[in-house]
Amino acid sequence: MEHHFDSELSTLKEKLLTMASHAEAAVNQSVQALANRDLELALRVKNDDNVLDRFEVEIDDLAIHLLSKAPLASDLRFVTVAMKISQNLERVGDEAAKIAKRARDLSKEAPLNVNVDLPKMAALALGMLKAALDSFVNRDPAAARSLIPRDKEVDALNKQINRALTERMMSEKESIPRCLHLMIATRSLERIADHATNVAEEVVYLCEAQDIRHAGKAKG
Numbered sequence: 102m103e104h105h106f107d108s109e110l111s112t113l114k115e116k117l118l119t120m121a122s123h124a125e126a127a128v129n130q131s132v133q134a135l136a137n138r139d140l141e142l143a144l145r146v147k148n149d150d151n152v153l154d155r156f157e158v159e160i161d162d163l164a165i166h167l168l169s170k171a172p173l174a175s176d177l178r179f180v181t182v183a184m185k186i187s188q189n190l191e192r193v194g195d196e197a198a199k200i201a202k203r204a205r206d207l208s209k210e211a212p213l214n215v216n217v218d219l220p221k222m223a224a225l226a227l228g229m230l231k232a233a234l235d236s237f238v239n240r241d242p243a244a245a246r247s248l249i250p251r252d253k254e255v256d257a258l259n260k261q262i263n264r265a266l267t268e269r270m271m272s273e274k275e276s277i278p279r280c281l282h283l284m285i286a287t288r289s290l291e292r293i294a295d296h297a298t299n300v301a302e303e304v305v306y307l308c309e310a311q312d313i314r315h316a317g318k319a320k321g
Contacts, residue, residue: 106170110179113163117183117190120156121234124190127153127197128230128293132223134204135286143208146201153194160187174310182307186237189296189303193230196289196296203282203289213279215269217262219287225255226290229297236304245304246313248297255294262287 127146134143164184168177207213229251236245266280302314 106167106172106176109163109167110176113160113167113180113183116156116160116163117187118238120153120160120187120190121237123149123152123156124193124197125227125230125234127194128200128227131197131200131204132227132290134201135207136220136223138204138208138212140205140208143201143204147198147205150194150198153191157187157191160184178307178310182303185303186300189299193293193296196292199289200286203286207279207282210279213276213283215265215276215280215283217265217283218258219262219283222255222258222262222287222290225251225258226294226297229255229294230300233297233300233304236301237307240304240308242305242308245301245308248301252294252298255291259287259291 127149130142131146133139134146161184164180167180229248232244232248236242236248263284266284270277270280299314302312305311305313
């Protein structure tokens, strides 16, 4: 019975890691489609979003099945954390699909020459997501904790880009639709960084049995 449980637990981890790989690829491709005005790639990312939806359902089904059989507190934590991480990965996929939709629409418009550091913001959000997933794979709570403060940098860059786009819209009315597409894309990148933070917090809980989700927020 214990061997069977361990085998199912390994299957759960493998499904979660495969899902993580798909989510990371979706973000990479959506950002690439946006940067390169690649309509075909944007459409592919949008069409592939249901893959992550299916993974979330499969992981939830297996996790619920395992919850009643978990012999140790650490196993119980792993199963519940797996469910929460898969939920965050599904939402990362949703945000990637939103970026892809904006990339699709922008690819049909004239290029917008605006001085905003969207590639930097994308690199920061992607870096956080990769670091969060690596911390889960390596069971490394210190690495998970260290990436959490980087979310503030993404938030600050999002505000900076939005200010620049707002100024552009005020001075050039015909740029408004294209600027709004970029604003929505940066908002999605900011949310991807939030989901990476959530994953990192779950890794800390998994490894240390400590919930740090709201630590320090009351003083803010």
